[in-house]
Amino acid sequence: MIDSKEPEQLVRVQANAGRSSGPDPVRQTIDLPGHGSFSVLRWESDASKPLLVFAHATGFNAGTYRELLGPLAERFRIVALDQRGHGLSDAEAEPDSLRTWDTFRDDLVAFLEHLGEPAFLSGHSMGGRVAMLAAAARPGAVRGLVMIEPVLMHPNVSRLLATARRFGRPPPNPLAQGAARRRAVFGTRQMMFDAYKGRGAFATWPDPVLRDYIEGGTRDMPNGEVALSCAPAWEAATFASAGHVFWRPLCRVRCPVHVLYAEHESTLRGDVPDLIRERQPDWRLDLVPGTTHFLPMERPELVQEAIRQMADG
Template sequence: MSTSVNSDVVPQQNEVPPVRREMKLKDGAISYLEWKAREGLPALHFAHANGFNAMTYRHLLAPLAPHFHICAWDARGHGFTKLPADPTTHADWYVYRDDLIAFIEPLVAETGGPILLSGHSMGSVTSLMVAAERPDLVRGLVLVDPVMVPKFARLMMRLFMMLGRKGGPMSLADGAERRRAVFADRATMAAAYKGRGAFRTWPEEMIADYVEGGTVDLADGQVGLACAPSWEAANFRSQGHDIWAAARKLNVPLTLLYAGQGSTCRAPAPQILGERDPQATLLRLGQATHFLPMEYPDVVRREMLAFDARLG
């Protein structure tokens, strides 16, 4: 891949440290973390959820570094990636699909073959759509609670948008838009999140990583969210992509992990995905919420390794 190195990320104890790199595109640059312990390892890309960033998943990914050559990007509008992100023109998630294709093409060329794609939530959807569009690039998929809601729910969202209504299916977007974007410092931000809201079940180290990878220094000495609340909200509202058509088009092996509590991967998604790969692992974690990678990182790692072993 044609990249430039930004800096080494400070590792946790006994952790293989990632390197932060940049990949130049015609309209900016994608920032990403890379773990590369040695040559010859199978390649894995991990895509984060809406509003998060690659660093958020360091606790999940670092123990896999002896087994995979790992890349984890900051998607457009997130983290340290510098690509245009205008919420007023954002209509669907195909832009992430196209960005990820551009990102992994050189990685596939470098490693000499298709790679594993994984992701959480929006990152799973992005990975799935890439596999549907460019199966030649993808060795297999490990999907973690992808956003696959029934068509009627998406139609309701679009209706609410047309009518300019709040609440109901727009509640997540409305909440994201109201997020506090500026804090005195990173420690204050992490303390504000601990045990609250979406972060209620997160371990402290993952909150700290989310803050580290998702904030920028402001001119007045404070820190702000790198992913603007308006962009996070636009992602919730921008449902013009057809995830069901992409799922039915899949022709790669897959593993699906989804939450038992408040999952965004709703029927008939598990059934449809299982039909695309008769050997697929479809694992519902009964006590897990949508934040499954934060709550059960050991299970996610185990299934990634099992999937890699299955592919041989």
């Protein structure tokens, strides 16, 4: 169970206009010894309901997924973590120190240990892979896992990237390069919304989801402007450190697993789904037609149903 905090440490996050059904979450700060201070969103519910822990994608934050997670509060107690260097978490995030996503795995494992009970895990993109790594590291703490568009590269690609990085010659990474160039400061959150709406990665996002991303991923500056709380340099470092070899941990996952992946621009490219099936024949892998890497924003009802079925199964 999550430790109770004093009332002043709990902040109810208000809903945006046009929001779908679902209760408002509470924001809570949790200190994980040896890891730092993390911000989480928690949907309060009956203690008899199962626990669901959600991990977000690179550059995003827990609040980005309020539209996805809110309706699930009828079935689960839900906690979504702002990962290191993201959202409103204050854990140390020095870009030069980030080598692999094992850093995020260790944070999530510590968080699961803090919760003190087995949980269902789910995650999008980086969050899906980090959740998988945590399930491999602490099998007794994970009851089931739903990964949405997880970053699972072909084993040859991951080995090549890991070897190149070991010798100090990593190949160019377009995602990292693009993240490093991101504009970090805007005059207002509305100006940020206007700049993002319908463009680039946000092209298929509904307005409430985009507003949640901005609300959960910005900080007020002393001069009245707002800045991205995930610094472009940290986002770039996160993308650049994605190539660490992970196929052995994948084979150590023992809980039920359901993977949803997109038809277009998916992180599960080529024959990667078939390779996963060879190594984990009991896993369920479903391609979702007409979707992109931002499947949770485009088809949240399918993700919600997959999570419900995992708990029911």
